[in-house]
Amino acid sequence: xxxxxxxxxxxxxxxxxxxxxxxxxxxxxxxxxxxxxxxxxxxxxxxxxxxxxxxxxxxxxxxxxxxxxxxxxxxxxxxxxxxxxxxxxxxxxxxxxxxxxxxxxxxxxxxxxxxx
Amino acid sequence: xxxxxxxxxxxxxxxxxxxxxxxxxxxxxxxxxxxxxxxxxxxxxxxxxxxxxxxxxxxxxxxxxxxxxxxxxxxxxxxxxxxxxxxxxxxxxxxxxxxxxxxxxxxxxxxx
Numbered sequence: 001x002x003x004x005x006x007x008x009x010x011x012x013x014x015x016x017x018x019x020x021x022x023x024x025x026x027x028x029x030x031x032x033x034x035x036x037x038x039x040x041x042x043x044x045x046x047x048x049x050x051x052x053x054x055x056x057x058x059x060x061x062x063x064x065x066x067x068x069x070x071x072x073x074x075x076x077x078x079x080x081x082x083x084x085x086x087x088x089x090x091x092x093x094x095x096x097x098x099x100x101x102x103x104x105x106x107x108x109x110x111x112x113x114x115x116x
Numbered sequence: 117x118x119x120x121x122x123x124x125x126x127x128x129x130x131x132x133x134x135x136x137x138x139x140x141x142x143x144x145x146x147x148x149x150x151x152x153x154x155x156x157x158x159x160x161x162x163x164x165x166x167x168x169x170x171x172x173x174x175x176x177x178x179x180x181x182x183x184x185x186x187x188x189x190x191x192x193x194x195x196x197x198x199x200x201x202x203x204x205x206x207x208x209x210x211x212x213x214x215x216x217x218x219x220x221x222x223x224x225x226x227x228x
Contacts, residue, residue, distance in 0.1 A: 104165075
């Protein structure tokens with residue numbers, strides 16, 4: 001079956017532009033996560049959904065960042081008025097139903113955002 | 117807070133060498149521990165995991181043992197191959213939380 005897909009794979013934006021990044025999780029996966037990975041660093045948590053409910057958005061760096069998952073499947077991460085420090089790879093992950101602490105997260109290939 | 121520290125990279129080894137990548141953690145609760153691997157051009161993949169002290173996770177010849185007394189989860193492999201070249205991330209997840217907390221990653225290159 002298909003894994004987590006993300007689009008676009010690469011995005012170049014001029015400073016001040018708005019961008020929207022899409023994530024298609026694995027079918028049937030209830031949980032969906034967004035992470036930000038700066039160059040040479042590990043991924044850092046941004047936000048988490050269970051179905052359509054955004055249960056944790058503590059990692060969003062500013063109010064310019066907004067995520068939604070209106071029907072509990074596809075998710076969009078939107079960044080308004082992009083800044084150069086937003087340049088990073090944005091990773092999406094999904095995990096199946098269940099509350100096990102070791103419930104595996106399956107990662108997509110990421111979207112590389114470059115802000116000029 | 118919760119954090120993970122990995123040994124600095126990059127690490128370059130010859131084929132069939134012994135590999136150790138160090139990982140230590142700080143956690144406010146009782147964590148589960150993970151190693152993820154990112155092969156060139158691919159997404160992060162779970163390599164192995166351990167959920168309680170003294171557990172050993174293993175996969176593809178890699179092993180790591182959850183050491184609560186030293187707060188460590190070092191990754192080892194007895195004989196590396198060129199195909200093991202990748203970036204390796206140590207991570208933790210606190211009981212009751214959903215998010216993963218990652219280390220900064222260690223780039224491994226294996227030369228034939």
